[in-house]
Amino acid sequence: MKNKTILIPNTFYGLTVPAVFHRRLHRFAAWVETEEGIEEVHIPNSGRLAELLFAGNRVGLHLEGRKGRKTRYTLVKAQTPDGWAFIDSRLPNRILARHWQDFPPLRGYDKAYPETAVGASRFDLALYGKNSPAITFLEAKCVTLVQEGSGLFPDAPTERGRKHLHELAHLARDGNRALVFFFVQHPGGKRAWANGKTDPEFAAAMHEAIQAGVEFYAYRVMPGEEWVELTEVPVEEPPGD
Template structure:
């Protein structure tokens, strides 16, 4: 996925989940943060961040933070992008576990949840729930970075879908390269880790892929080992 207009800036501070202060073009600017997660290990004072310029002048903020450097690693933190990356990855045949798709739809309601993707192949119908991963420690990617009741709800709904004959996938898109393996962050959210383990036992497929990240682009990468 390509961003049309980006700029490099320096991060100063983040007073709340939605906005941050940065230095861009030698002046301080208030910008939108395209991720309501904590991102504390990424968004630190002095960090180099990548901004996307708004396509409309009607917005209160001219820019949004879409990525940041953690050392030499560029991490895309745009929480709106993982669904699109996985969607196009499937369309382009780059996700080997979901091949030969004849139908692919976004935002499909099932039960009390809205899954990110619905797909059909010659042999099966199924749902895909996509989770963007930005938290990394010593090459280990983890999710979530904060407790998520909504995430647990999606997992239990996916289990129900599998029990009713659908294929079910929980897809963790790691928004960076250089990852050794992925694991649920049990210390941060034991309920999510428990739900994910149950899902695997019940036949839900859990996948993790990394991403190829540039300052103005992110695309699907390669499979990453899942440990649980």
């Protein structure tokens, strides 16, 4: 496929503070070392991130500056051989909230509502169009694990992720348009697919969703100082699988 690139203003992060990773305290906290010494920071991602957050690796911190926070900084990026990987799992929804109309698959809709509940599930976006009687539902996934060019989701088993795919498949069978966007937040990502080795049930649910008519798209996300570059990459199985 010919890669299509979308440019949006980087209103998400300013200049990051350099640090060295020490160790993870629990899913959402870690110790890092800055010029000022050891600092506890927030990790905005519950995944394993073992290939990114290891002792001695270079990381980047975002100064939050909000009163009442336990930590001053949020760890938003980690060094890889290909460049910086952005681990912030909040980024996909923040991008969609402000720029959903910039994505070609979402053009033609008039309104979008975040965090829309359907049955027992809650989806990242519900879209409405004057010329479309059915509601469109979208779920976004943050991908940080890349192996040999393949962005793989999830990096840890996810019951919630499987549930979303089953519900989207059900909605698609009922005549609604249903989509999944993989946001590959790693510079080495050339494609995206399910991580069948880590979560075979998610991989099976993805195959089921595709058969039901759920649409899958993937974008490599590269934030720069002024712009965020979103490059469409194929949703396809890794070579050799």
